Amino acid sequence: MTSPIAPESDGDARRRPPGMTDVARLAGVSQKTVSRVVNNERYVSEELREKVLRAAAELGFRPNTAARALITGRFKRIGVVSLGSALYGPASMLVALERATRAAGLSFMVANTPEGQPEAVQESVDWLLAQGVDGIILSEPKDEGQHLRPDAGVPIVSLGQAADLPAEHVALARGRTAASCREAVEHLLDLGHRQVWHIAAPQDWWEGRERLEGWAQAHRARGIEPPPPLQGDWTPAGGYAAGRLLPPEATAVFCANDDTAIGLARALHEAGRRVPADVSLVGFDDIPAAAYLTPPLTTVQQDFEGDATHALEHLLRLLPGAAPREATPAAPRRRLVVRASTAPPLTE
Amino acid sequence: MTSPIAPESDGDARRRPPGMTDVARLAGVSQKTVSRVVNNERYVSEELREKVLRAAAELGFRPNTAARALITGRFKRIGVVSLGSALYGPASMLVALERATRAAGLSFMVANTPEGQPEAVQESVDWLLAQGVDGIILSEPKDEGQHLRPDAGVPIVSLGQAADLPAEHVALARGRTAASCREAVEHLLDLGHRQVWHIAAPQDWWEGRERLEGWAQAHRARGIEPPPPLQGDWTPAGGYAAGRLLPPEATAVFCANDDTAIGLARALHEAGRRVPADVSLVGFDDIPAAAYLTPPLTTVQQDFEGDATHALEHLLRLLPGAAPREATPAAPRRRLVVRASTAPPLTE
């Protein structure tokens, strides 16, 4: 700023970050050779390789992903559509997906669906496509993913059901959740309960529907008519509200998730009904707090890491140029964790 | 597949997505005009604009962000370094940051730090820089962010303390958490408790240190010597373990977070001590379950949305070409929510 006339003084000019050309000049090689070193291509002498690496380190060179993506047409990035929610389940799934993605050398971008908008999923997909992704995972547990335009141009897989997608784009086997729920309800029936009530998740979440379905299946398999389901909303508040509607003759309840069970437990406590003596409770998720509630909560433990890895591998298999991968090691498992919130019904 | 010899038949050839050139050809204009329309530049006649938009829609044109980033040098993307954790606090902050970022028209990329690695934060920052971001927010609540190389080339702001960063890169005022904690502890002292115990978070988290600091401050302000803090780890399990070490004379405990309080409550229950009659409990976070525990938990409610918006605006102000923004509307607030887990000590 000493000489107002000096054009673009070199001092504080916003200098662009170094490129391969700069590295090449410093190392005394061609730009293409730098490219080869950076990408670990064959046919570079050890001598030049080291010279290039030294020059790159000295300049603090970082390859420009935009330029690379422009020419290769690949972003090495996958997008995830998720409900914007800090609920334990969705949040854990996101963490697991991020871990799996990065382990695969890909980057990871989330788009949360604004709540309550009918076209929210399509909008998030568009957003991800606009940002540039090679594939999309719908972690969105609601139904809105059912109506996607088919012209995305990249593979899309769903963690659950999504009517519009071809069957091979559904990453996790349908009915898996239902089977776990069925097991949980059977545990209660085995204890001697005549029937098991259910505080359901919203039925426009497919995950919620599956949990209800498994609960109903367990009854029907034994020729029992399930009681009418109560309506929850995944939250403790919803569980509490539903709990106040629970009829006095109920002796066992299967909740759509642990948070619901917490709310229900509170409602029961206020009504003077003891858990598990008067009412047995089963949740779903095995949140960290579940083992430390009073009483500790019987629940179904999920395998988010396994699910995430499974879904990602499924997606990678659909990507162009996918190496033919061997069969997925093992389907993720869920298991019932029996704690003190379940007991046989009181014999009167 | 009918003719195995046909070289690259046009049918299923992976055709690249349409570009501005294709749109231009269809609309009968130059590529530059398409660029102008897409970017809402001035000096395009309404007639051409509509023709271009029609052509773009017909081809399903999506601007190529890689090419745009290549030429502008900006990615319109910010990165967030976070602990990979589904803990309520971190997860809520991520959701809030995503929302704020997208509202600002930017995209958003998370890098979770692998646990337990000393250089984890630097590594995540490098990862984000390699992906291409215009700025970075450290949501990482641990200390490892203190030793960042200064040559990032993009602005970095921290949600908390990070010794290496210039002061103006710390987005949230230091001591804010401490003040809230102090208020929580004062609530207990005001109820008549002689002293308040603390189950601390790990002290290599600055957030954990601040919570301990506020607790200690509340004592010292009244000339009381605080009891030695017990060591927790944010989890119910940690709270439970610490709770078993809580001396019998303790009548009030301030927990580093709600999960810790849940574990502590369990330990107290097993020891036959009632909450709040024998021991009062205060948590931190106001997780959704807090109001539905038995007893409902007194706790400090956070303002993740506010914090996220605040931090993002702080970052945007550091970006080159930042419009001079008016002062941030209002500092995010936290407030104490008093529920049934706190009461005066029993008068013996």
Add this chain to the structure above:
DNA sequence: AACGGGTCTGACTACGCTGTCAGGCGCAAC
């Protein structure tokens, strides 16, 4: 009639990188 300025449009170029291709070298096979 000539001029100046605002409006509109397109040709050209550069961004940083990877793909393609050609060429030089050394070595073994004929």
Add this chain to the structure above:
DNA sequence: GTTGCGCCTGACAGCGTAGTCAGACCCGTT
């Protein structure tokens, strides 16, 4: 001595977009 083939290197083109600049046109003013 020639040929052929691996190994190594660099020149060149081009990915899809935005910046620059020149030019065409229209208008109102001198």
